[in-house]
Amino acid sequence: MARRIELIATSAFGLEAVVSRELHDLGYHEQYSEDGRVTFIGDELAICRCNLWLRSADRLLVKVGGFPAYDFGEYFDQVEALPWNEWLPIDAKFPVSGKSVRSQLHHEPTIQAVTKKAIAESLKKSYQRHWFEETGAEYQIEVSILKDQALLLIDTTGPGLHKRGYRATSGAAPLRETTAAALVLISCWNRDRQFLDPFCGSGTIAIEAAMIGRNRAPGINRHFLCENWHQLTRENWKQAREEARDLVLGKPKFPLMASDIDDRVLRLAQSNAIEAGMGGDIEFKRMDVLELKTSLEYGVIITNPPYGERLGDSESAAEIYDDMADAFGPLTTWSIYVLTSHPGFERLFRCRADRRRKLYNGRIECQYFQYLGPIPPWEKASDRPEMPGNERDVDQDE
Numbered sequence: 328m329a330r331r332i333e334l335i336a337t338s339a340f341g342l343e344a345v346v347s348r349e350l351h352d353l354g355y356h357e358q359y360s361e362d363g364r365v366t367f368i369g370d371e372l373a374i375c376r377c378n379l380w381l382r383s384a385d386r387l388l389v390k391v392g393g394f395p396a397y398d399f400g401e402y403f404d405q406v407e408a409l410p411w412n413e414w415l416p417i418d419a420k421f422p423v424s425g426k427s428v429r430s431q432l433h434h435e436p437t438i439q440a441v442t443k444k445a446i447a448e449s450l451k452k453s454y455q456r457h458w459f460e461e462t463g464a465e466y467q468i469e470v471s472i473l474k475d476q477a478l479l480l481i482d483t484t485g486p487g488l489h490k491r492g493y494r495a496t497s498g499a500a501p502l503r504e505t506t507a508a509a510l511v512l513i514s515c516w517n518r519d520r521q522f523l524d525p526f527c528g529s530g531t532i533a534i535e536a537a538m539i540g541r542n543r544a545p546g547i548n549r550h551f552l553c554e555n556w557h558q559l560t561r562e563n564w565k566q567a568r569e570e571a572r573d574l575v576l577g578k579p580k581f582p583l584m585a586s587d588i589d590d591r592v593l594r595l596a597q598s599n600a601i602e603a604g605m606g607g608d609i610e611f612k613r614m615d616v617l618e619l620k621t622s623l624e625y626g627v628i629i630t631n632p633p634y635g636e637r638l639g640d641s642e643s644a645a646e647i648y649d650d651m652a653d654a655f656g657p658l659t660t661w662s663i664y665v666l667t668s669h670p671g672f673e674r675l676f677r678c679r680a681d682r683r684r685k686l687y688n689g690r691i692e693c694q695y696f697q698y699l700g701p702i703p704p705w706e707k708a709s710d711r712p713e714m715p716g717n718e719r720d721v722d723q724d725e
């Protein structure tokens with residue numbers, strides 16, 4: 328019988344609502360979310376499905392337990408008392424990694440060592456053994472102590488979910504696949520609308536959009552750490568993978584468009600798209616943003632132009648934003664979404680955004696500026712409710 332398992336999907340700060348909506352669309356419901364973690368209940372199949380489908384989350388973890396932790400003695404007892412034998416078989420390999428933030432128990436190597444010992448003690452009692460060889464499947468234990476609250480977790484994912492397997496090489500300042508997917512999921516783009524990224528670099532946003540357009544599970548071509556766990560049966564994986572294959576849609580109405588001024592990164596983008604199986608869905612073109620001209624309507628631009636922080640300097644970024652204002656100005660029916668950390672973006676682009684959202688590109692704090700064009704005649708406003716967590720421009724809304 329399926330178990331009721333407490334699961335946590337982790338994400339970059341600011342993406343919790345996006346992950347939560349993804350979970351909802353998969354049929355799971357958030358219990359609570361905080362600081363890059365969304366907690367929900369699922370079963371064994373949920374572990375397979377969420378790893379295969381979540382686009383904006385970093386990892387999926389099993390929550391074994393959580394409790395307040397102020398001293399190592401009590402911490403040891405609490406960890407030992409958790410039901411480790413429900414997860415770890417007798418031959419489990421169980422490395423422990425730990426982090427502590429603003430807590431009395433703060434020495435991470437000691438936290439790791441005490442946790443390892445407490446789990447081993449727990450297993451000794453369960454399996455009536457004194458020694459464990461750890462030659463079997465890997466159960467990576469993660470301890471997180473935040474403001475004296477300990478969480479004991481087991482990673483199901485292995486290499487982060489952003490590792491879709493299509494990006495062997497990247498441009499100079501690539502966006503994480505999970506962040507790129509989130510930009511698309513926050514936007515109003517759907518497979519019936521034109522898509523354009525005029526600063527596509529290694530093509531991450533276009534590739535993620537193409538996969539969303541095809542309803543293709545981003546993890547379909549990769550493996551996960553928990554695939555060797557005995558709790559997840561072959562049948563679970565078969566069912567989850569078959570479902571993912573069955574749900575793939577045909578080509579969207581229009582090819583997605585991606586352009587960049589730099590030939591070298593375009594070649595990279597093209598090979599990444601082919602690797603992702605999306606080569607036939609995206610048209611790449613060498614183009615300076617200033618050359619952008621189109622008579623198409625109701626399209627959506629989702630882009631990550633230079634910030635002046637990593638690529639070039641602030642003045643050259645300013646010139647690019649000025650060019651963007653000229654190029655995008657005539658696109659009165661389009662919606663435009665721009666991720667940048669440049670503090671003067673709205674001034675240089677000569678337009679205040681309808682919505683903003685704080686997001687991180689790696690460690691760089693950015694704003695996601697959202698300019699909402701009119702709804703196309705074939706869509707209803709209710710087709711896609713707004714993603715919670717956007718800051719609105721009050722002057723424009725009232």
Ligand SMILES: C[S@@+](CC[C@H](N)C(=O)[O-])C[C@H]1O[C@@H](n2cnc3c(N)ncnc32)[C@H](O)[C@@H]1O
Nearest residue numbers: 501502526527528529531588589615616631633
């Ligand atoms: C921040 S990177 C985009 C990274 C991309 N999102 C990715 O995941 O690889 C910005 C890109 O803008 C391109 N670029 C700079 N100036 C441009 C211009 N005037 N017109 C078009 N592309 C430009 C650069 O070549 C670079 O690839």
